[in-house]
Amino acid sequence: MAVVGDGQLARMMAEAAGPLGVRLRLLAGDPDSSAAQVIPDVQLGQHTDEAAVRAIVKDAAVLTFDHEHVPNEILLRLQSEGVPVGPPPQALVHAQDKLVMRERLSELIGDRHALADLPVWARVRTPAEVTSFGDATGWPVIVKTPRGGYDGKGVVVAGSAGDVPSEWFEKFPDGLLAEEKVDFRRELAVLVARSPSGQASAWPVVETIQVDSICDEVIAPAPGLPAELAGAATELALRIAGELGVTGVLAVEGFETADGRFLVNELAMRPHNSGHWTIEGSVTSQFEQHLRAVLDLPLGEVGAREKWTVMVNVLGGKYPDLYRSYLHVMARDPKAKVHLYGKGVRPGRKLGHVTCYGDDLDDVRARARHAADFIRGVIEE
């Protein structure tokens, strides 16, 4: 199968492809990138270059991605020529454009005030429309660019219309997304997978903890989550996957509100940081399931193997080289599972993650946190 994107998600797909007997052909921007280090069949090129994408799909059972940035028109053309694309571009657009996603989900959810819903939102084309929205829903409001935002980029918390960068209105003449600032207890993520023949599976709902808008820690399952809310969030994620025709893994990120509802924030159609815990923590990892799903192989069981599994990201910190701190962590905690992505260190860059599991949540969290913080150099003891 063909994979576009050379980051850690494609790397971890390759780690799952081996046991499945699936061979990957990668479109990589860099011959020494995270995924290119572990996949023999690599073509170099840009994901925005149609010829480069075409070069990897010949005879491939399916084309998939480790990011959502391949232009939809390229995928539509390939699809019309008979190349299976998973997820298909008709679904993928909902992970590429936040306004398209909000419109489609509003339609799909229908009933306002459902237990699993969207935040109150509007399309805003001018500062005056931001003001109207804020006056109606209460200030501050969140304003986002419909495309191109990630890890906190393309998002402002606006106390007034003047806080929204004026160039955004010019760059996105079809409008920006304005949204109520949700009063939330915590963030949750629902990870599901769906195959072209319609089989679907859902991992337990997890709690995600963001620091500076970047995923920092994931706790599986989300502690103390009411079963009714977990059920409603899971049911909504499975409906989204089905109605949008998603194939592969779909991550639905959202908020658990102070009044006990689940409000959708973002969609991602690929393995997702909130699912790295599944490598050790579930019978079937998100990477294995993504491959099984896009290839239309029968899906694997997705129950949790342990009472608690916690994943903490390792970001680039003060050490130019992680090797010594990595040794220390291995020696200190022989049960910690450290995953490195083979990437050069830059401050704030996702370089790896640590997963710990066990019966005592406080202990598991402390171990995973310590290991990740030690590797990056936040702590020295």
Added chain:
Amino acid sequence: MAVVGDGQLARMMAEAAGPLGVRLRLLAGDPDSSAAQVIPDVQLGQHTDEAAVRAIVKDAAVLTFDHEHVPNEILLRLQSEGVPVGPPPQALVHAQDKLVMRERLSELIGDRHALADLPVWARVRTPAEVTSFGDATGWPVIVKTPRGGYDGKGVVVAGSAGDVPSEWFEKFPDGLLAEEKVDFRRELAVLVARSPSGQASAWPVVETIQVDSICDEVIAPAPGLPAELAGAATELALRIAGELGVTGVLAVEGFETADGRFLVNELAMRPHNSGHWTIEGSVTSQFEQHLRAVLDLPLGEVGAREKWTVMVNVLGGKYPDLYRSYLHVMARDPKAKVHLYGKGVRPGRKLGHVTCYGDDLDDVRARARHAADFIRGVIEE
């Protein structure tokens, strides 16, 4: 690091190397071999060709193997030039030559009639010596070539000296190995790992079930094994690793005798078929631990994650292509973990394995057996 050997063991090492952030350079006989399919940095050549082995060790942190067939003199030369070799040739010779191994272990065990011991054995150079041995220990006896045997090749059960192929005496002028035919309940394997700095770990002792002298099924841990016997076998395996200076994984295969002792049969110094269950069944897999050990990284925890883990090999059978039966197994048992090695089907060839785990041993065995038999075509329902 540099790896000689392109089979499934090197392939599964590569699956473990990714998360560790370790990059492999492979010496492969075939560019489409099992391991070469998943490792980008491949040199083609034969493991008996010193120049080919030299071509992969430049700048490598260590040289390791997925088999024991690299000539010891090549390894000794590389070692004398400062190339770290794991396991070192001084240890490896005990996995290459059964007489060298028996002599060394006899010395090491000392006390005859220990709970963990060797079968009664002798070096035999002529048919007359076979007759003397058989008359002394009782017929039939087992006669083996000291080198070059595997999966039942190079072994005869001799009711008299005439059953031993006469060319063996010519081919091995230093003698053959004659051994008592052990009255055993079942076969066991003890898997340990040791690093150059002397850290060592031991997985739970497993039961191995051979069919036609080929490993068919592994049950972890060995059901009903007395703790004292498990302890003695494990202690012996750790002593062997330490005294012989093994680095990496050491598999000690042996018999549980009718009178409740453990008798060593074979040594292997690399990840071993009896340890494939550790991929899902232990906190640290044998492949991860082998890499950690030969690189002198701190070792991982090796406890069992599940009450029972069972692995069944998938051998080449009647289907020229496994794909349809593979789909069926995935659909029927979403908890079964199927590992394929990317090898073409030949009858009797090891093509993959299936691992199942859970609390009910009969159920786990039945599921793993069904999946493996169905994939190879032994059963159709």
